[in-house]
Amino acid sequence: MKKFIPDNLPQPNSPEARDTASLIHPLTNLKTHLEKGPLVIEEGQGVWVTDVHGKKYIEGMSGLWCLSLGYGQERLVKAATDQMTRLPYYHLTNHKSHQPAIDLAEKLLEIAPVPMSKVWFSNSGSEGNDSAVRIVWYYWHAKGKPEKRKIISHQRAYHGNTIASASLSGMYYNQASFGLPLDGFLHVTPPHHYRYSNPGENEQDFASRLADELDKLIFSEGPETVGAFFTEPIMGSGGVIVPPPTYYEKVQTVLEKHEILLIADEVITAFGRTGNMFGTTTMGLNPDMLVCAKGLSSAYIPISALMVNARVFDVISEESDRIGVFGLSFTYSGHPVSAAVARETLRIYEDENIIDHVRMMEPHFLGGLNKLLDHPLVGEVRGKGLVAGVELVNNKTTGEAFDPVHNVGPFCVECAEAHGLIVRAIGDTISFCPPLVINESEIEELILRFQLALDDTLNMVQNKLWFQHARKD
Ligand SMILES: Cc1ncc(COP(=O)(O)O)c(C=O)c1O
Known part of the structure; x- marks a missing residue:
């Protein structure tokens, strides 16, 4: 366990002591945090961050999968300050508008991976998904099928943390003791062949079985009660799960059949993470709505966008006319400063040929991680573009997982941190999502530091009775 720096004790008035005295941290064991304290980051440049004690780390997760362009992007700072000076706030309600929101919406529709009709802005991925749920319900109500409101997503999916988006999510800790999910949110098996396939089942058969599971669930619930299926093209917080090649084709056939x-x-x-502008293209999806956030502004400012196709927009437009207004609204929807920063972010992706760069870096990144398959702890390496997961296992031959009580993944992440690399443990899967601007030598450095962490972790588990790899029998 990491201890307070420098003396294993919080110094009075240190940032660590002030933190534990004042903050509630998301996705953190609040009790452990009081003893363990935070890692306080002070500044960043490129793919590097520096903590308050001057130690440098590679930010191997782009923060929370979001800081695509890394630190120090002066153009984004300028876009924000220019817009702050000209028009720091306006809104989009009651027929009002402003240029930054119009510019951004136009650009998103131009680059959308499938034809989309209109864009709805909010402030986070959670709000984007929450809005999408509301629009699903509104849509089916308008179509005269108000009972078609159940929503299906994946176990281990992460769609956010409003009440609706936490219900969409399939994570125990987002729901336990909160009384979630809400009724009508259903979850199917994640498309992760390594963990969820039957013995001897190939990827094709696995994909067919999961599509069949979805079909059966819809039948048992009644197709007239199921309104939508939400999916991350590649699941992130669930452990970087890349579905097998025929999965979405089969799933979409089922969805079309049941409308x-x-x-x-x-x-x-x-925005380039998987080697195409959108994961929809990488994975062959044809969605009616698409939610994006994070990389939309490279995390320099909060904003999300929900694109809807004409099939959806035409119906909700008629319904808003029947009711009087479209009754979804956030004060900061399409905030001009956020929109201006996001528009500039999209310009930088184009000016820097970010997609080409990701495709050039992918073999170094995934190739380098794949070499770690020789390591005694590594069971599977999976990923696309510049997002990856490395799953640590107790037994490489059988793929048997470690008992979660041993906290092997979190231990490995702490070792990585000691070696100056920030990554994240999702159970025993270590996830990587570096800024898209990372270069070849930084990738080498990232992998080297991770390898050191893996060796430290092996040292820790090697003498434990439960470590199967170490057993001679
Ligand atoms: C796939 C996915 N959807 C939605 C969200 C929620 O986004 P936000 O944290 O901006 O609300 C996240 C956040 O990690 C995510 O990974």
Whole structure:
């Protein structure tokens, strides 16, 4: 466990002591945090961050899968300050508008991976997905089928943390003790062949079985009660799960058969992360709605976008006329400063040929991680573009996982941190999502530091009775 720096004790008035005295941290064990304290980051440049004690780290997760262009992008700072000076706030309600929101919406529709009709802005991925749920319900109500409101997503999916988006998510800790999910949110098996396939089942058969599971669930619930299916093209927080090649083709056949809307949650995968502008293209999806956030502004400012196709827009437009207004609204929808920064972010992706860069870096990144398959702890390496997961296992031959009580993944992440690399443990899968601007030598450095962390972790587990790899029998 990492201890307070420098003396293993919080210094009075240190940032660490002030933190534990004042903050509630998301996705953190609040009790452990009081003893363990935070890693306080002070500044960043490129793919590097520096903590308050001057130690440098490679930010191997782009923060929370979001800081695509890394630190120090002066153009984004300028876009924000220019817009702050000209028009720091206006809104989009009651027929009002402003140029930055119009510019950004136009650009998103131009680059959308499938034909989209209109864009709805909000402030986070969670709000984008929450809005998408509301629009699903509104849509089917308008179509005279108000009972078609159940929503299906994946176990281990992460779609955010409003009440609706946490219900869409398939994570125990987002729901436990919160009384979630809400009724009508259903979850199917994640498309992760390594963990969820039957013995001897190939990827094709696995994909067919999961599509069949979806079909059966829809039948048992009643197709007239199921409104939409939400999916991350590649699941991020669930452990970087890349579905097998025929999965989406088969799933989409089932959805079409039952007249169910498809929503792509591209909060992580949009804007080059998977080697195409959108994960929808990489994975062959044809969604009715698409949610993006994070990389939309390279995380320099909060903003998300929900694109809807004409099939959806035409219906909700008529319904808003019947009711009087479209009753979804956030004060900061399409905030001009956020929109201006996002528009500039999209310009930088184009000016820097970010897609070509990701495709050039992918073999170094995934190739380098794949070499670690020789390591005694590594069971599977999976990923696309510049997002990856490395799963640590107790037994490489059988793929048997470690008992979660041993906290092997979190231990490995702490070792990485000691070696100056920030990555994240999702159970025992270590996830990587470096800024898209990372170069070849930085990738080498990232992998080297991770390898050191893996060796430290092996040292830790090697003498434990539960470590199967170490057993002679
Ligand atoms: C796929 C996906 N959807 C939605 C969200 C929620 O986004 P936000 O944290 O901006 O609300 C996340 C956040 O990690 C995500 O990974």
